[in-house]
Amino acid sequence: xxxxxxxxxxxxxxxxxxxxxxxxxxxxxxxxxxxxxxxxxxxxxxxxxxxxxxxxxxxxxxxxxxxxxxxxxxxxxxxxxxxxxxxxxxxxxxxxxxxxxxxxxxxxxxxxxxxxxxxxxxxxxxxxxxxxxxxxxxxxxxxxxxxxxxxxxxxxxxxxxxxxxxxxxxxxxxxxxxxxxxxxxxxxxxxxxxxxxxxxxxxxxxxxxxxxxxxxxxxxxxxxxxxxxxxxxxxxxxxxxxxxxxxxxxxxxxxxxxxxxxxxxxxxxxxxxxxxxxxxxxxxxxxxxxxxxxxxxxxxxxxxxxxxxxxxxxxxxxxxxxxxxxxxxxxxxxxxxxxxxxxxxxxxxxxxxxxxxxxxxxxxxxxxxxxxxxxxxxxxxxxxxxxxxxxxxxxxxxxxxxxxxxxxxxxxxxxxxxxxxxxxxxxxxxxxxxxx
Ligand SMILES: Cc1cc2nc3c(=O)[nH]c(=O)nc-3n(C[C@H](O)[C@H](O)[C@H](O)COP(=O)(O)O)c2cc1C
Numbered sequence: 001x002x003x004x005x006x007x008x009x010x011x012x013x014x015x016x017x018x019x020x021x022x023x024x025x026x027x028x029x030x031x032x033x034x035x036x037x038x039x040x041x042x043x044x045x046x047x048x049x050x051x052x053x054x055x056x057x058x059x060x061x062x063x064x065x066x067x068x069x070x071x072x073x074x075x076x077x078x079x080x081x082x083x084x085x086x087x088x089x090x091x092x093x094x095x096x097x098x099x100x101x102x103x104x105x106x107x108x109x110x111x112x113x114x115x116x117x118x119x120x121x122x123x124x125x126x127x128x129x130x131x132x133x134x135x136x137x138x139x140x141x142x143x144x145x146x147x148x149x150x151x152x153x154x155x156x157x158x159x160x161x162x163x164x165x166x167x168x169x170x171x172x173x174x175x176x177x178x179x180x181x182x183x184x185x186x187x188x189x190x191x192x193x194x195x196x197x198x199x200x201x202x203x204x205x206x207x208x209x210x211x212x213x214x215x216x217x218x219x220x221x222x223x224x225x226x227x228x229x230x231x232x233x234x235x236x237x238x239x240x241x242x243x244x245x246x247x248x249x250x251x252x253x254x255x256x257x258x259x260x261x262x263x264x265x266x267x268x269x270x271x272x273x274x275x276x277x278x279x280x281x282x283x284x285x286x287x288x289x290x291x292x293x294x295x296x297x298x299x300x301x302x303x304x305x306x307x308x309x310x311x312x313x314x315x316x317x318x319x320x321x322x323x324x325x326x327x328x329x330x331x332x333x334x335x336x337x338x339x340x341x342x343x344x345x346x347x348x349x350x351x352x353x354x355x356x357x358x359x360x361x362x363x364x365x366x367x368x369x370x371x372x373x374x375x376x377x378x379x380x381x382x383x384x385x386x387x388x389x390x391x392x393x394x395x396x397x398x399x400x401x402x403x404x405x406x407x408x409x410x411x412x413x414x415x416x417x418x419x420x421x422x423x424x425x426x427x428x429x430x431x432x433x434x435x436x
Pocket of ligand 1: 076077079080081082083084152155156159275276277278279353407408409410411428
């Protein structure tokens, strides 16, 4: 019995589901996608080694009035987020206090003073100069995606973490990612209730520094977003993956498979800054060697406390020197298909959307979830979704590093498996193509 697998099966999309469920969507006002800290003082991001990562990897990169649901202002972020609902929050545990990242200002809001790292270290069972703790607020993304929004929480954390890990490595901070921690203790350490807002992952950084704020009168955070709708299937799946003690954490945990690759800081930051979901592509082919290099980065080790469980399959429509078909991540041909059929299938399985049809390649993140849960328990389900998000995030940034465009897509789960002739579950999909 696995609550995570039950959750996954119950939230698979079949053709027609989206339309049938529509009545429940968009109920009530759109949840705020930022916490509301009022006019409490913001401290500069440069006070901590985590600041530049959050600014460049998770900040607001542009705003447009009238473009949000209901005509409000939408704030675009450095990472992609399904439906632009941004359910992820970031906290910094530094030597002189606990801070919340406010992407709007941008700046840090002091939540409490004292060395906040000790509580996080105790929950994680590892030390660091600075910790960044990511949390998820399902009700934000649930407003559109309902129960399935729990998957989106992990994917969005993954696209954000792809940025943070790469920037941290470029900054020489030797990033380590922890999925294993004592849930109750970590939630308590950052002031999350564990239900409406829950700790997802911890990024440990080598460097220290004091932000220089500490807590000040009136600086208690006013949470925004949480409360609201509840999602019992997702809550059950999350709860059954919880770890109750450091012993449980240690027996769950694995050694990282390797270090985060180090890229040129400036080029990386520029690509992240420019990234946006690109859904229209030129009809030219992509160069094979560059596609290989992009896939190699996406496939590279993630410095996490779990071994990889995700594999990637690539549908190739337009790459120099490759016949159209389904390939593995090393570009070995698995099954040839006529280009026209390939593009039609991409359109259909991607919930009848055009960008995967127009793309030169589509990269699917897949996992054998039965095996994942057998070996890693229900917590493995969290990791599978997050790993997919990180690899998908690397693909999007890597496409921009090469001057291409990319966009993630949702899909009809079983149709993807059928088309790719696999029993593995699709977790995410990224369409990639040359810019027009
Ligand atoms: C997990 C995930 C799934 C997505 N699915 C779709 C999709 O099915 N169709 C689409 O057009 N865009 C999709 N997107 C892209 C988002 O709409 C986009 O990231 C968001 O609107 C923010 O815009 P930006 O990426 O241009 O910054 C997805 C993004 C993520 C992270």
